Amino acid sequence: MSLAIGLVGCDFLDVEPKGQVPEDRQFEDVDGFKSAMIGVYASMATTDLYGCNLTYGFLDVVGQVFRNSSSTVYVGASNFDYTNQEVRTYCNTIWAQMYSTIAQVNNVIYNLDKTRLSSSDFNIIRGEAYALRAFLHFDIARLYAQDRANYPAASRLPYSYSFDLANKEIYSISDYYANILADLDQAEAYLEDEVYDINDATLSTYPVRAHQYTYYFNKYAVWALKARVYYTMGDDANAQKYAQKVIDEKTQFALSANTIAALKEAQGFPGQREMIFGISTNNLSQTVYNHFRVGSQEEYLLPRADLKTRYNITAFTATNTDNRYTVYYEESSSTTQFIRFISTQNEVDRGYLQGLPLIRLPEMYYILAESLYDTDFTAAKAALDAVRQSRGLEPIDSTSVATKEDFLNEMIIERYREMSGEGQVFFALKHYNKAFTRANGTTTVQPSAAVFVFPLPDDEVEFGNINN
């Protein structure tokens, strides 16, 4: 008797909390997998991660793109003062939220492996999940480790493959990058047969293959990320290969036409034809506006003091004007403000800002240019000029980039001019590993781990496996 009731007991004790869905119920249908993936993208879009800190906020302050003189954390960040408690709190939050999001991805992958369901959408979901795991880990490495190309054996980091409470395994940085590439290979394979069409205006729900597919980690974003990763590893051949693959997708992506209106359209979100991947979020208008337009806010950010020099505006002519200066900045009598994402209160009220771009086409041209420079100068220059031309500039004078040194110096500034507000400039400074000036335009900072490597959270060092 007891035995019989005991068997019943198994079900009797399986209780479902209301307002919450137990894991096995969540993944009992395909929609559950989709919701879980939407949850991952939404987690990435929070201000703790790509909604602010890892784009126009904290990371662009550390990257000396913007400056602030009143907020403790931004002042500390611009000084690379990683002992400052508030700066550390930001570093800790970014670390924790990145791994928390990775854990979410891991649980989707785990349940995909376990599920008995089948769906034509599982390949694309699986591909995106592997790609996101690689994407998030890659940014962790670029924040919390020494540059992979310059210091190949400098750091160790945990690479998370599972959704559980066990400590994650620690990898040397080369193994860690191997893991990223392995995940990207998986992603590439799963997404290989997916057909995306940016020109298909159909509105569809997740997973999206029509025009909004760039809001999700699509096949081209995987190639672009591979280009980024190989570039960061110093693997020119592969970097070039994948950058070229993206650029060759002419039906999907193209540099903007040489007009202010076209550029204004292309550099934002959804940034049709230039954006390869970006996060969709419609609740950031006020936050971004406060950061760049409302001087009374503590988080108010000003562009670099040497902004005009950087854009070389004295050299502007009728045929050689950097449209990015006009599209990204607004000059007034007293100050110049960054208006790339949002510019007026009216736009805030309309909810103009629909998202933030994370991977864009110009970067592919830069990667192509840099990886070709040593082997094919003409092609390298052509890649850079392609971007310059679409921005209203004349081709670069060959003599000014005659040496690799000069070329790289130009690339640092070019990346700054193009990618302000995207959180990419810090990574560039780190990768080029050269002395640079701070956002005040005067102080020079020597490259070092003390500047380029975020501190690991104390709890990670104390409770994790990092020292084992």
Place this chain on the structure above:
Amino acid sequence: MKKLLLFLGMLVTCALSAQRGYQGVVTLKGNELLVGVTVTLKGSDKNVIAGTMTDENGFYKIDVPQRGKVTLSFSYVGFITKDIQLNDNSPRTLNVVLEEDLQALEDIVVTGIVPKAKNSFTGSYTSVSSEQLLSVGTKDVITSLSNFVPGFQILENNSIGSNPNAMQEINIRGRSSFEGSSSMPLFIVDGAQVTVDYIYDMDINNISSATVLKDASASALYGARAAAGVVVITTKAPEKGKLRFNYNVTTRISAPDLTEYRLLNSAEKLEYERLAGLYTTSSTDYSQQYELDVLYAQRSALVAQGVNTDWISKPLRTGVSHNHNFSFEGGDDNARYSVALRYGNEAGVMKDSGRDRLGGIFKLSYRKENSFFLSNTMTLTSVKSTESPYGSFSNYVIQNPYDTPSDEFGALRTVLSYNKENPLYEASLGSFNKSEQFYFMNTLDANIWLTSDLRLDAAFSITKQKDDADIFVSPLSYTQRAYTLTQRGSYTQTNTKQLNFTGRLMLSLNKYLTDHIFMTTTLGMNGDSNDSQSMTYRTVGFYSNKLDYPSFAAGYATGQPSGSDAVARGLGYFVNGNFIYDDKYFVDLIFRYEGSSKFGENQRYAPFGSLGGGWNVHHENFMKNVDIQNLKLRFSGGYLGNINFSPYQAITTYRYSNALIYNGMVGAAPITIGNPDLKWERTLSTNLGFDLTALKRKFELSFDVYRKLTDNLLLDVTKAPSVGVTQATENIGSIENRGVELQARYIILNNKDWTWSVSANYSYNKSKIKSISDVLKAQNEANNNNTTSVAPLPIYEEGQSMTAVKLVPSAGIDPGTGQEVFIRRDGTYTFTYDVNDKRIMGDSSPYGYGTLGTYATYKNWQLSASLGYSFGASVYNTTLATRVEGSDPKNNADERVFNSRWKQPGDVTQYRDIAITSIPSQSTRFLETENYLTLRSLSVGYQFDTNWLRKIKLQRATVELLTNDLFYLSSIKRERGLDYPFARSVEMSLRVSF
């Protein structure tokens, strides 16, 4: 026990007369004299004619005023009542032998699951009858119970005082959790689990007995829920007989106890303000000083006029409460019924606070001898509680006596001196806070005797509870001024529902295995399910305080409605074996295998169990000639569990949320990473004790020593954030409680007219923290460094007591400067307070606490008293810290502010400079040893003469006058009842049966 009934009649000739008498000796089994046996003489119509008791020599003598057939009835607690039919020719000397009643209630331990024989019970427990409970008060079971049960502690809460709507925290044998709620014992009424509120709202008149199960052997049948002890309450079962009515009425008068409030009068208060420098300014703007001078002159004038408002009396009243309990019962040997109806209205000492209870219990039972027994109990209770609109009592304590509540036209002032809001004005605005509870409980019990040895028990109960709480804040309230007109005033309604099912199935076999070994075994299983839901919504914007209903609001408050919905289920299988050899040696084994939905898949089931043993020494041959009637040695040990925490911590759950909207779609994210390895908190409980009855049953003593080691306590631990979460719940904590309990009673007098006994109990518990998590350590660090809290916050250190008090030692007040001198760790003196100098300076757990009681009867009169005591606790006196030292001179304060504080250089005082108003540092100056003695109850009762009662058609009538908390003597002078004052009460009860 199959003992032979011995009946010895001795024939002695006696003269025949109209007035005949009987006399004789009453013994146990023919050898031990029984003292205090009740002897009643009944006529042929079964009505009582006369009564007496056996004296110290077991001798009785009774006169029979009439001729014809009579019955003499001999009754004694724990013995089978013997009725002897007599006629005119019966011998006049009648020696009687009584036999122990092994089936009597007093010899059965009520465990709520299996009734167990007392003589082979290995556990530690205390059982209290309803008469005992009533003898110390009628307010509620819990308060009455605490007078009798060592180790049962109601934690004193100085804030809530005697608020009739506030629930107290109860611990049995110490706290075994870092959170308060999971140290609450399990409450069982008629076999069903109930909440503490349910117990609190029960009428003692309906209770038959309350039993507190304390150790593993006593409570292991409850397994995972029993770690904090079990309180088992049984309600009165219907008795057979013709229809009988009972009516009990109690009227109670309660008055606030303000003896510990020693406030300044208006003249003293003004002088204190002057000394504290409120009327001097260092500003060079002389107009400011002039304004202060004018203010001082105005207030002096008020003082001179004799204005001295007694603020603390304003929100108080003398509460008159009453309780009516009407019941009737009846039936025959087979079918019985009873109905009890109750209405009680408890009035608090703060104006308009109270708790009304209305309830009914309906019982039906049917018994077929040696075949089956069926009983159903249905209980309905409705409780209405109202909080006083006068708010917190502390708001009145701080008001200045030179302020008057009303202006010269009699209108209440809105603002008083120093811009303080007038709490009396607030009280007049129509705000309220009230709630209604409704309980329904039905328990069905069935016992079926399959053979004479084998019995099948089934029980099923259903409990439904519904709470509705309503809070209305008047739009005119001071707190509402910050809002716009359409947002002022709010009405918050919280609805809570709970539904419980409990079912149990048991098979019991009671059998002699051999001539010597008697075996009782029980095999059973049980299941329970608990659904609870709560929902809160709030509306705002009321245009008048008279429109106090949600539908009159301007709209809903912003934000989401809040609420929760939880389901918990449990399933258990158990086996209990009890073996007794020759009534001397016994062992008791319990094994329980239990599952709960609160745990992860990997640890869903856990085993619990206990092993106990004992020795009835008094049954040994060598004890034959010793004056010891009972000596039982017993020990027990076993594992108990605790599942008193929120469910679902073990499972990963996804939540959909509007924070997870992405591109127009709603996403789901895991709330946390579940821990499927989460194990049950468990307590290893060991107990050693003995029970002694000696000196011709005049002396009784029970002694217990115990150790409870709770481990696997669920605590938050820090995780490496790369795991994906920064904190997780794990089985980390461990707490040990050790203690001693003692209970004694001595009958000083017991004769025809008099009985007098004294009793005492004593409890001591010491806790020790064995291990805690890093998150808790970090919390300790924060608590330790906190300088804004008046009293030191709890600090949990491994190896230390749960209730250790950590303070900086103080060397007193420097007479030169009026500042405090602290002693550093190295022994040097300093003016600088440093939290790192804190050391453990005391423990707020007492060395011992308990009750002293006495009970006396003289003829129909009875007197009982119960004194509570406690000694040796180190208490941080917050009155000194906030009302003497840290007092704000703008508020009224304790008179010691004026008398004992430093005023000028050279003053040797206990307290700092009168001008300092900051919160004093947490130092030993405020640590005092608390010893207290309180008269919990004193009662006088009178039982009306049965002969006289018969004339007015009553069967039984008693009247009782009882007072609670008449005095409280303490070594510490501190304000008691901060938010709600303590009360003293006097009550009168009348109990009649007809």
